[in-house]
Structure formats: structure tokens, C-alpha cells
Amino acid sequence: MPSPVRPSPDNGDLAPKQRVQDEIRRDIILGTLPAGTRITETALAKKYGISRVPVREALHALEAEGFVESKPFAGSTVCAIPVDDADDLFAVREALESATARRAAEQAAAQFASGAPDERWWRIRKELAKILDDGDVAVQRDELHRLPELNMRFHLGIAELSGSASLAGLLRQIANKIEWLYASDVGSRGKQAWAEHRAIMAAIDAGHSGDAEGAMGRHVHKSREGYMRRFSGK
Amino acid sequence: MPSPVRPSPDNGDLAPKQRVQDEIRRDIILGTLPAGTRITETALAKKYGISRVPVREALHALEAEGFVESKPFAGSTVCAIPVDDADDLFAVREALESATARRAAEQAAAQFASGAPDERWWRIRKELAKILDDGDVAVQRDELHRLPELNMRFHLGIAELSGSASLAGLLRQIANKIEWLYASDVGSRGKQAWAEHRAIMAAIDAGHSGDAEGAMGRHVHKSREGYMRRFSGK
DNA sequence: TTTAGAACGATTGTATGCAATCCAAGTGAA
DNA sequence: TTCACTTGGATTGCATACAATCGTTCTAAA
Structure with a gap:
């Protein structure tokens, strides 16, 4: 049985990649991660207790969505609010x-x-x-x-x-x-x-x-x- | 020096991920991969002589672009022309x-x-x-x-x-x-x-x-x- | 002092191996 | 025959290890 009520949509049962992606997007939209913030795969992997691979895929998806900008071998930064x-x-x-x-x-x-x-x-x-x-x-x-x-x-x-x-x-x-x-x-x-x-x-x-x-x-x-x-x- | 003329844009010097992504998209647009075609990471990896990881990322990007549709643990298929x-x-x-x-x-x-x-x-x-x-x-x-x-x-x-x-x-x-x-x-x-x-x-x-x-x-x-x-x- | 160059650290890009999951075929009993 | 169950193969999802690349900093010579 799923938990009867979800005060905040935690999505605890989603795949790690999706979970991380939603979490980061939420942090960006709510301003917890302001524009220009540097994001590294390793740091996020450690924060969420998972490996770099799903974090990496989440970041690439967020790049396609226009929330982060990444340069090859140089890391990602949070985009400015459009x-x-x-x-x-x-x-x-x-x-x-x-x-x-x-x-x-x-x-x-x-x-x-x-x-x-x-x-x-x-x-x-x-x-x-x-x-x-x-x-x-x-x-x-x-x-x-x-x-x-x-x-x-x-x-x-x-x-x-x-x-x-x-x-x-x-x-x-x-x-x-x-x-x-x-x-x-x-x-x-x-x-x-x-x-x-x-x-x-x-x-x-x-x-x-x-x-x-x-x-x-x-x-x-x-x-x-x-x-x-x-x-x-x- | 890059090759002086590029008859078809082969993009031989791009990152494998980007190269594969462009190639698959092109195959889909030109009809080489018709709608409904089943796509597996392993097959593409073998075809391009690279590992599954960049293929996987390319496929996810193409999914975000609306060219392929993937179901968890079940593979991807080419979407229908909209x-x-x-x-x-x-x-x-x-x-x-x-x-x-x-x-x-x-x-x-x-x-x-x-x-x-x-x-x-x-x-x-x-x-x-x-x-x-x-x-x-x-x-x-x-x-x-x-x-x-x-x-x-x-x-x-x-x-x-x-x-x-x-x-x-x-x-x-x-x-x-x-x-x-x-x-x-x-x-x-x-x-x-x-x-x-x-x-x-x-x-x-x-x-x-x-x-x-x-x-x-x-x-x-x-x-x-x-x-x-x-x-x-x- | 300035500047060219090399070495280092940090970070991403890729490869391989293993675990989780789904689907379908096969098997047995009712 | 039919239906529930098991079991096997195929595929993706994730973790770890290694290679490639970029910026920076330090050094040494002009």
C-alpha cells in the first residue's frame, strides 16, 4: 500500500534518476539553487547516496529542459531565470x-x-x-x-x-x-x-x-x- | 586541419554520444528507422563500436526530443511521425x-x-x-x-x-x-x-x-x- | 617584473560488470 | 483444454573503475 497521504510529493518509490531530476528541478525553481550555482556530479551523487550515473543522466535531462548549462569536462551551472x-x-x-x-x-x-x-x-x-x-x-x-x-x-x-x-x-x-x-x-x-x-x-x-x-x-x-x-x- | 569539404556532415570529430544521437535522429527522420522499430542499447553499441553508456544517453535525449519512446526495462521504439x-x-x-x-x-x-x-x-x-x-x-x-x-x-x-x-x-x-x-x-x-x-x-x-x-x-x-x-x- | 610552459587537480566522458525488472514460453494440475 | 505458476532469457538501471580533457597554478627564464 502506498502511504495514505503525501504532504509534499516526495516520490520515494520512483527510480533514482527521476527522483534526483525532480528534486534538482524543484530546488532550481524554488530558488534553493540560485542562478550561476556550480553543480558537480560527484557532489550530487554523494548528497543523494547514489552513483554518478543516474545523477549524470538527470543533469543532462535538465540541460535539455533548459535549467542547467553544461560545458564538456567543465561541469554544469544553473541557468538564469528566463x-x-x-x-x-x-x-x-x-x-x-x-x-x-x-x-x-x-x-x-x-x-x-x-x-x-x-x-x-x-x-x-x-x-x-x-x-x-x-x-x-x-x-x-x-x-x-x-x-x-x-x-x-x-x-x-x-x-x-x-x-x-x-x-x-x-x-x-x-x-x-x-x-x-x-x-x-x-x-x-x-x-x-x-x-x-x-x-x-x-x-x-x-x-x-x-x-x-x-x-x-x-x-x-x-x-x-x-x-x-x-x-x-x- | 579539418577535412576541406564535407559532402555529408559526418561529424567524425564530435563526442560519441553526440555523434550517435545525431545519427539515430537522422535515420529516424529519413525513414531508415521506421516508426515502431525496436531499438536496443546493446545493438546500437555494437553497431557503433562503443559502450552502452553513450548510446544510452543518446537514446534518452532522443526520447526527450520526442523521436523514441522507452519503457523501463523493456527497450525503446521509434515514435510515429507526428x-x-x-x-x-x-x-x-x-x-x-x-x-x-x-x-x-x-x-x-x-x-x-x-x-x-x-x-x-x-x-x-x-x-x-x-x-x-x-x-x-x-x-x-x-x-x-x-x-x-x-x-x-x-x-x-x-x-x-x-x-x-x-x-x-x-x-x-x-x-x-x-x-x-x-x-x-x-x-x-x-x-x-x-x-x-x-x-x-x-x-x-x-x-x-x-x-x-x-x-x-x-x-x-x-x-x-x-x-x-x-x-x-x- | 613579465611571460611562456609544464605539471597538477578537478571534472566529465567512457567502459565494464552486476543487479533489478519485465515478458514470454513452457509446465503442471484441475 | 485452460489456467495458474515457474522459469528462463533479454533488456534496462545502477555501481565502480579508468581515460580524456580543461583550468589553474607554479616555475623558470628572459
């Missing part, structure tokens, strides 16, 4: 998520049309339902610190529902960077943003691809404006 | 490259304004000049098979010129997938598309960020329409 790219990243995200929402709606329509229920589709759909419920509870109880993670899982879930692995992969990358942009100011995207998720989900469930695309586009656009207003002062 | 995602990938690329072109123009303006010349900037700018010249020569001689690679290098070069590592990284990912979409039909994007590159470069050099953004956006949009017309029959 704060200058914020507006552009949001622009790309807007195009990307509009597409995933529309495709998710198309998938939903196909799902209800054909009599053959797709196991995978229903699993994701049920998970999204739970995410929405959890978010509503969090809003009611004013536990806004839980929203960022739930928000990310919602958007990635929609991407999964779209059935497109390449779009979902791209979104994962951008979502990580945007989470990094919000840094420690995590609890501020607010209740209004969360409320919009229900409308997006409803449009997808109804199979209204145009509505879903539009709702998601406006939703992301508001996020973008909110961010730029608060952080960039524009 | 042909259904073509239109969406082009849409994302349009947003992305509009941003890189605008930022590249801003960088150019800053470059000419301040008296301090940036070594890196000029290196990339000179490389772009050479790419443009090579492309023109290829067009004049009707060697259209050379255009796809030059085209990719031009667009990635503009991204480098933008100075944004995160945007450049995203474009690399999308560009790989789009090259995959064109598959073996590589020589067909035509002379007209290439001619537009000069106008984009001129707008960037002039520091006209709006013009650069617009020209690049229209350029990519035409590519998108061309692709969808020829391949998707829409």
Missing part, C-alpha cells in the same frame, strides 16, 4: 494550449461518438475531474498555496487529453519554465483563474472545439497579462 | 519565430547603438551571411536538395541571434519535428521561400523589430499553408 522571455513564452503557450484544448474537444467528441470507450482517455478525464474538485476545495478553504501545482496538472492533463504526444511534450517544457518565472510568488494566480477551468473543461466535454480553443486562449492570455502587469510593470 | 500535429506545430512555430525575429532585431539595434561589439553576436551574424550566400548559390545552380539544411540553419541562426536560450531551445525541438514531417520530400520548399530570407535578415539588421516580426510571421505562415496544401490536401 525573465526576459516571459512575454514570448506566454505567447507560445497561448498558441500551444489553444491547440491542445481544441484537439481535446475533438477527442472528446470522438470518444462519445464511437461506442468503444478508450481506457486511457477515461483515466485522464477522471483525473482531471479530481483535479478540478481538489482545486475548488482549495479555493473554498483559502489554501491558495495548493493552486499552482493543481493548475499545472490541469493544463498538462488537457494536453494529455488531446492525444498528441508532441504537443504535450512541448507544453511540459514551457510549463516548467513558466513555473520557474513565478518562482516563489506561487500563491497568487488567484481564484478567478481557477474558476475559468470549469468552463474550459465543459467546452471540451461538449465537444465544442471552437469554444474550447477560445476559452483556453483567453484564459492563458489573461495569465499572461496578469504576469506582465505584476512582474514586468508594463 | 503528421496529425503538423498544423498545430506550425502554429506554435509561427508564434515562436515571430518572437525570435523581433528579438533579433532588437539585439541588432542594441548592437549598433552601443560601441561595444559583441564577439558572439558578430560570429553568428557572419555565419548567417554565409548561409544566405550558400543558399543563393544553391538556388542559382538548381541544387535544391541543399536548401532544407540551409533553411534550418538560417532559422536556428536567427534564434541564436535573438539571444534567448529558451526560445532557441524550443525552436530546435519544433524544427526537428517539422523536418521529420517533410521526411524525404525535402527538396520542395522552393526558391520563393528562400528569397524571403533576405528580407527578414534586412529587417533585423535595420533594427526594425516590427518589420522583422511581421516578415518572419508571414514567411512561416506561407510554409504552413504550403505544407498543409501538399500533404494534408486541405
Whole structure:
């Protein structure tokens, strides 16, 4: 049996490589490892009590994700927060998520049309339902610190529902960077943003691809404006 | 001295890991390794005469790029060509490259304004000049098979010129997938598309960020329409 | 004092060996 | 026949050992 409750997602049963990768990424996003920090495989291996090999693979993956930069035979350093790219990243995200929402709606329509229920589709759909419920509870109880993670899982879930692995992969990358942009100011995207998720989900469930695309586009656009207003002062 | 001419980019002096990674990606894009092909580390290690470790890292990188899919303890398989995602990938690329072109123009303006010349900037700018010249020569001689690679290098070069590592990284990912979409039909994007590159470069050099953004956006949009017309029959 | 050059330490890159895991074929009894 | 179980092979995941490379520092000569 898994532990009944996970206060912080420790992922104790994951493969060491994945565990280390998630841990380092988290440390970078939360600022525990500030930009410019030098990272060596040996030090991390000792810290986590494992060999260099999984650490090495984790670091390479994080390099592909844009969190660390490594030079051959010279070690890795933590990249700078892409704060200058914020507006552009949001622009790309807007195009990307509009597409995933529309495709998710198309998938939903196909799902209800054909009599053959797709196991995978229903699993994701049920998970999204739970995410929405959890978010509503969090809003009611004013536990806004839980929203960022739930928000990310919602958007990635929609991407999964779209059935497109390449779009979902791209979104994962951008979502990580945007989470990094919000840094420690995590609890501020607010209740209004969360409320919009229900409308997006409803449009997808109804199979209204145009509505879903539009709702998601406006939703992301508001996020973008909110961010730029608060952080960039524009 | 490096070999004077490289008929096909063999990259004989790169690190084994990088070499293998590029080779496998190329085999996948060109169709030598069709979708669904099973890939094992041992087989590749024997094929390239190296150990499993660099092969393993190359495969993980290709998984992050979306070319192969691996399951724990079960091996990897070549992913399917994301042909259904073509239109969406082009849409994302349009947003992305509009941003890189605008930022590249801003960088150019800053470059000419301040008296301090940036070594890196000029290196990339000179490389772009050479790419443009090579492309023109290829067009004049009707060697259209050379255009796809030059085209990719031009667009990635503009991204480098933008100075944004995160945007450049995203474009690399999308560009790989789009090259995959064109598959073996590589020589067909035509002379007209290439001619537009000069106008984009001129707008960037002039520091006209709006013009650069617009020209690049229209350029990519035409590519998108061309692709969808020829391949998707829409 | 300055500078060219060599030697050293630190770090990554690669190779090999072993452990963990999964899948499928085979085996036995109901 | 069918189904549960075992068992074997194949494959990846990890640990350890060694080789290649880069920066720096120290030295010695101009």
C-alpha cells in the first residue's frame, strides 16, 4: 500500500534518476539553487547516496529542459531565470494550449461518438475531474498555496487529453519554465483563474472545439497579462 | 586541419554520444528507422563500436526530443511521425519565430547603438551571411536538395541571434519535428521561400523589430499553408 | 617584473560488470 | 483444454573503475 497521504510529493518509490531530476528541478525553481550555482556530479551523487550515473543522466535531462548549462569536462551551472522571455513564452503557450484544448474537444467528441470507450482517455478525464474538485476545495478553504501545482496538472492533463504526444511534450517544457518565472510568488494566480477551468473543461466535454480553443486562449492570455502587469510593470 | 569539404556532415570529430544521437535522429527522420522499430542499447553499441553508456544517453535525449519512446526495462521504439500535429506545430512555430525575429532585431539595434561589439553576436551574424550566400548559390545552380539544411540553419541562426536560450531551445525541438514531417520530400520548399530570407535578415539588421516580426510571421505562415496544401490536401 | 610552459587537480566522458525488472514460453494440475 | 505458476532469457538501471580533457597554478627564464 502506498502511504495514505503525501504532504509534499516526495516520490520515494520512483527510480533514482527521476527522483534526483525532480528534486534538482524543484530546488532550481524554488530558488534553493540560485542562478550561476556550480553543480558537480560527484557532489550530487554523494548528497543523494547514489552513483554518478543516474545523477549524470538527470543533469543532462535538465540541460535539455533548459535549467542547467553544461560545458564538456567543465561541469554544469544553473541557468538564469528566463525573465526576459516571459512575454514570448506566454505567447507560445497561448498558441500551444489553444491547440491542445481544441484537439481535446475533438477527442472528446470522438470518444462519445464511437461506442468503444478508450481506457486511457477515461483515466485522464477522471483525473482531471479530481483535479478540478481538489482545486475548488482549495479555493473554498483559502489554501491558495495548493493552486499552482493543481493548475499545472490541469493544463498538462488537457494536453494529455488531446492525444498528441508532441504537443504535450512541448507544453511540459514551457510549463516548467513558466513555473520557474513565478518562482516563489506561487500563491497568487488567484481564484478567478481557477474558476475559468470549469468552463474550459465543459467546452471540451461538449465537444465544442471552437469554444474550447477560445476559452483556453483567453484564459492563458489573461495569465499572461496578469504576469506582465505584476512582474514586468508594463 | 579539418577535412576541406564535407559532402555529408559526418561529424567524425564530435563526442560519441553526440555523434550517435545525431545519427539515430537522422535515420529516424529519413525513414531508415521506421516508426515502431525496436531499438536496443546493446545493438546500437555494437553497431557503433562503443559502450552502452553513450548510446544510452543518446537514446534518452532522443526520447526527450520526442523521436523514441522507452519503457523501463523493456527497450525503446521509434515514435510515429507526428503528421496529425503538423498544423498545430506550425502554429506554435509561427508564434515562436515571430518572437525570435523581433528579438533579433532588437539585439541588432542594441548592437549598433552601443560601441561595444559583441564577439558572439558578430560570429553568428557572419555565419548567417554565409548561409544566405550558400543558399543563393544553391538556388542559382538548381541544387535544391541543399536548401532544407540551409533553411534550418538560417532559422536556428536567427534564434541564436535573438539571444534567448529558451526560445532557441524550443525552436530546435519544433524544427526537428517539422523536418521529420517533410521526411524525404525535402527538396520542395522552393526558391520563393528562400528569397524571403533576405528580407527578414534586412529587417533585423535595420533594427526594425516590427518589420522583422511581421516578415518572419508571414514567411512561416506561407510554409504552413504550403505544407498543409501538399500533404494534408486541405 | 613579465611571460611562456609544464605539471597538477578537478571534472566529465567512457567502459565494464552486476543487479533489478519485465515478458514470454513452457509446465503442471484441475 | 485452460489456467495458474515457474522459469528462463533479454533488456534496462545502477555501481565502480579508468581515460580524456580543461583550468589553474607554479616555475623558470628572459
